[in-house]
Amino acid sequence: MTYRLARLMAKSPRSSATRLTRDAARLVFLCKSLHASGSRMEDQYWESEIESLLSKLLKGGQDNALENALEHLSEHDPDAFEVLLEQTETHTESFTATHEKLGYDVLLITAPFAVWTRYQLPKGVLSERELVALTGALQDCVLAPDVTLAAVGQLIGLDEMPRSFVQTWVWLHKLGQSAMGAKSSVPAPNVAMELPGMLADAKHLVIALAVPKGQPIFKWQSDEKTTREQCLAMWKAASTPVLGNVLAGCQFEVLLPDAYYVSMRDADKHIRPIAIRAASHWLQNALEIPASGIRATIIGMGEQKADEYRVGYSLQTHTDVIYGTVWPVFGREDTPSENNLMIVDTIDEIAAVLRESGIRDIRRLPGIVAPEYCDDCGAPLFPNPLGELVHAELPEEAAHAPAHFH
Numbered sequence: 001m002t003y004r005l006a007r008l009m010a011k012s013p014r015s016s017a018t019r020l021t022r023d024a025a026r027l028v029f030l031c032k033s034l035h036a037s038g039s040r041m042e043d044q045y046w047e048s049e050i051e052s053l054l055s056k057l058l059k060g061g062q063d064n065a066l067e068n069a070l071e072h073l074s075e076h077d078p079d080a081f082e083v084l085l086e087q088t089e090t091h092t093e094s095f096t097a098t099h100e101k102l103g104y105d106v107l108l109i110t111a112p113f114a115v116w117t118r119y120q121l122p123k124g125v126l127s128e129r130e131l132v133a134l135t136g137a138l139q140d141c142v143l144a145p146d147v148t149l150a151a152v153g154q155l156i157g158l159d160e161m162p163r164s165f166v167q168t169w170v171w172l173h174k175l176g177q178s179a180m181g182a183k184s185s186v187p188a189p190n191v192a193m194e195l196p197g198m199l200a201d202a203k204h205l206v207i208a209l210a211v212p213k214g215q216p217i218f219k220w221q222s223d224e225k226t227t228r229e230q231c232l233a234m235w236k237a238a239s240t241p242v243l244g245n246v247l248a249g250c251q252f253e254v255l256l257p258d259a260y261y262v263s264m265r266d267a268d269k270h271i272r273p274i275a276i277r278a279a280s281h282w283l284q285n286a287l288e289i290p291a292s293g294i295r296a297t298i299i300g301m302g303e304q305k306a307d308e309y310r311v312g313y314s315l316q317t318h319t320d321v322i323y324g325t326v327w328p329v330f331g332r333e334d335t336p337s338e339n340n341l342m343i344v345d346t347i348d349e350i351a352a353v354l355r356e357s358g359i360r361d362i363r364r365l366p367g368i369v370a371p372e373y374c375d376d377c378g379a380p381l382f383p384n385p386l387g388e389l390v391h392a393e394l395p396e397e398a399a400h401a402p403a404h405f406h
Contacts, residue, residue: 016098024068026053029070031084031317032077047087054077054091058169066165075304087326093260096213097351098122102211106176108168110258111138111207111235112267113155113243116200116278117250118285124155130242142231142257142278144222147211150178152186155203155246157266160189168260175208178391195287199282200269200275200325207257269329273353274312276324280357283313283323286394291358297321298350298364301371308371309350312382312392316361324382324392 020028028051034046050405057066060282066088073081093108115121126134131153139147150174160169170187177184216222219231236254244253253274255267280291287293295314300306309327314320327350351362365387372381372389381389 011210017277019344020072023057023065024072026071027069027084028077028080031073031080031087035077035080035083040385042322042325045282050084050087051091058092058166063164063166071156088165089261089375093172094164095172097176099177099182104180104210105215105217106172106173106179107209107211107217108175108260109207109209109257110204110260110263110267111142111239112255112263112270113203113205113247114200114255114267114270114274115247115250115252116202116252116271116274118199118231118278118282119249120252121157121198121201122247122248124157126154126246128153129247133242134239135207138205138207139234139259141234142219143209144211144216144219146215147209147217147368148179148181149207149209150175150184150186151205151207152189154189155205156189157201157203158264160191161204161264163190172208172260175206176210179208179210181210199278200271202264202271203252204263204267206259206260206287228256243322248266258389265330269330272327276327276350276353277324277357279311279313279325279368280354280359284358285323287315289315292357292360293364295353295361295385296359297345297383297385298362298367299387299389300347300365300398302368304368306346306368308349309346310371310380310382311350311354312384312390313359314384315395319384319386319393320393320395321382321384321390324380369394 009057027050030046030050036041036052037043037046056062061200068086070081070088072086078205095106097106115228131151135149135151139149143149152171162171167190174187178186211217219226220228232254235257239254243254246310253270255263255270257263258266279377280294283294284291285291293316295316297311297314299310301308306329308329311325311327312321313323313325315322327346331345351364352363363385365383369389373379374381374391379391382392384390
């Protein structure tokens with residue numbers, strides 16, 4: 001299961017507790033049938049049926065039926081779940097359309113940036129000049145010659161992104177219409193939950209690309225002598241001067257732009273160890289203690305398997321949690337092997353990053369528990385060394401709390 005879907009479901013009632021709706025049951029049947037198909041010709045039939053039903057649900061804003069089907073398949077048929085997830089992602093990040101008698105392929109992408117700081121992460125608002133500079137560099141360094149685009153005018157984090165497949169579909173079509181030259185409003189980012197002290201996050205420039213039907217989208221397609229690595233190097237060189245102003249007081253890493261869901265997953269994977277290193281560095285400075293004075297407690301969160309791991313940080317002399325980081329799980333990462341080695345490997349990876357950051361006192365809590373959030377502010381709760389899930393609170397003796405860079 002994707003981290004985005006896991007987070008969405010963790011905060012809503014479990015759909016498995018309710019009966020499948022008629023549309024959800026139909027989706028389940030179609031995806032099982034597509035997975036069992038023995039030929040490309042049969043594939044195309046089932047894909048057409050799925051596309052028709054997904055189009056109806058997305059246009060009607062019926063997220064519940066879609067989530068109901070996904071949740072059912074995630075528990076009862078993982079292979080068919082992967083089919084439905086792939087189909088849903090495809091139809092919420094791309095479409096074909098005609099504008100002024102010309103056919104277009106439209107793709108939603110993000111240009112991701114891994115950002116970390118010892119202050120507080122900036123909002124990422126772009127001036128018109130900065131937006132033009134970034135989109136122009138993107139066209140020169142990454143995109144094929146015939147691509148036109150439309151972008152959201154700021155760098156946005158996970159909590160500001162679309163929070164459902166229907167919302168993503170709406171963003172795709174609004175930006176896609178603009179990219180084709182039609183009149184359309186630019187989607188507004190969601191209001192992010194205030195998380196004081198957040199030190200690392202993936203920020204995204206969300207863009208819709210339009211290209212004449214059947215034509216290449218990326219430079220590595222239109223010029224086969226140009227590699228993805230070369231495009232990334234050019235994009236880094238062109239975007240870094242602009243980002244230096246937008247992300248003042250931050251360190252950042254420029255990642256390769258790609259299709260929406262792939263880009264989101266890759267960026268979230270990339271930020272996982274960075275968030276731990278940033279937490280360790282900041283806590284040492286804020287509390288004026290060495291990393292050896294910090295204890296980290298790790299716990300797996302999910303229903304039947306781990307959708308994420310949370311790390312609670314405390315002083316060795318206390319059990320209060322003073323900070324927390326989340327390590328999201330993607331795809332098959334959360335699927336235990338026959339000997340349950342996958343869970344051990346993931347925790348080992350987290351522990352290795354903690355040790356690299358100087359934290360040696362590491363506690364691993366057994367089992368998987370349901371994710372919990374603060375009832376008042378919605379912030380995730382983190383484990384203390386006693387195994388309790390609590391709110392992270394910086395002690396009063398801290399030298400300084402994260403503040404915006406000036």
